[in-house]
Amino acid sequence: MTRSPQLSLPVHLPDDETFASFYAGENMQLLAALRNLALDQGERIVYIWGAPDSGRSHLLHACCAEMNSSDAATAYLPLDMHAMMHPGYLDGLESMALVCLDNIDAVAGDKDWETSIFNFYNRRKELSDATRLIVTANAPAHQLSWALPDLASRLSWGITYRLIELDDAQKLSALQLRAELRGLKMPLEVARFLIKRISRDMPTLLNALDQLDRASITEQRKLTVPFVKETLGL
Structure with missing residues (x-):
């Protein structure tokens, strides 16, 4: 936990935002x-x-x-x-x-x-x-x-x-990295589908990954394009 005088603030530091999970790209x-x-x-x-x-x-x-x-x-x-x-x-x-x-x-x-x-x-x-x-x-x-x-x-x-923004190819790699750190295998075609079908900003992509992670655990299914379509209603 962060030690600071403002502990009463509703601030939570995400456990998954570490150096290991940061895809640097050109940074x-x-x-x-x-x-x-x-x-x-x-x-x-x-x-x-x-x-x-x-x-x-x-x-x-x-x-x-x-x-x-x-x-x-x-x-x-x-x-x-x-x-x-x-x-x-x-x-x-x-x-x-x-x-x-x-x-x-x-x-x-x-x-x-x-x-x-x-x-x-x-x-x-x-x-x-x-x-x-x-x-x-x-x-x-x-x-x-x-x-x-x-x-x-x-x-x-x-x-x-x-801080230089990631291009679309780098976002694919960043998305696959975050999936891998969760124990998920995200095939390239799935990452490409997400980039094309939902907003390209990383917070939206990572929110989608959260949904897919939960659904994958619940339903014991791998990440495929049909599964992504079904889970995200695309």
């Missing part, structure tokens, strides 16, 4: 940087930007899972849920081993949240053994509309990566 360098960060090697601040549903949250969940397995204290704040939180949740987080600020673009223009994040960065800088920090957004920091212009400069500390 091998980013994946390596995050693995190193989790091991307390290399860069200690990483800013990741990319399109919605490109896997940003998965990577943060993976980092938390990796460090939690070593009993390191981590904090994950999904800032797209900031309406359910208080900016004061950042107070004291600089003492954690890892802090993840997911979807920071959601609080751009909110002066209270920006001030809290700005102060957190400053407190962190004063520590000799500062927390490792990962921030995600849908755009580079300098392109977001901040109420505090100096916050963009704080967010540029460390290293910035763009």
Whole structure:
């Protein structure tokens, strides 16, 4: 479980979103940087930007899972849920081993949240053994509309990566990987059928995989195109 002051938040880190289940595609360098960060090697601040549903949250969940397995204290704040939180949740987080600020673009223009994040960065800088920090957004920091212009400069500390979306061929491989990790064999023709017949975004594809996994266990059937059609009503 993630150890953080906001345990009362309705936030659950998925057990299946780990480094092993992340299909990197063209993001091998980013994946390596995050693995190193989790091991307390290399860069200690990483800013990741990319399109919605490109896997940003998965990577943060993976980092938390990796460090939690070593009993390191981590904090994950999904800032797209900031309406359910208080900016004061950042107070004291600089003492954690890892802090993840997911979807920071959601609080751009909110002066209270920006001030809290700005102060957190400053407190962190004063520590000799500062927390490792990962921030995600849908755009580079300098392109977001901040109420505090100096916050963009704080967010540029460390290293910035763009998370490159998977193309359709890579999504096929990602889908097969996630199926394999569940103990399911997904033939290529089944993966291709899913890509063609339902939305191509990974959350939708993985939700479909959840349904297929449950149905396969219940009915003791393999993944075939007829079974997929029947289960998903396609």
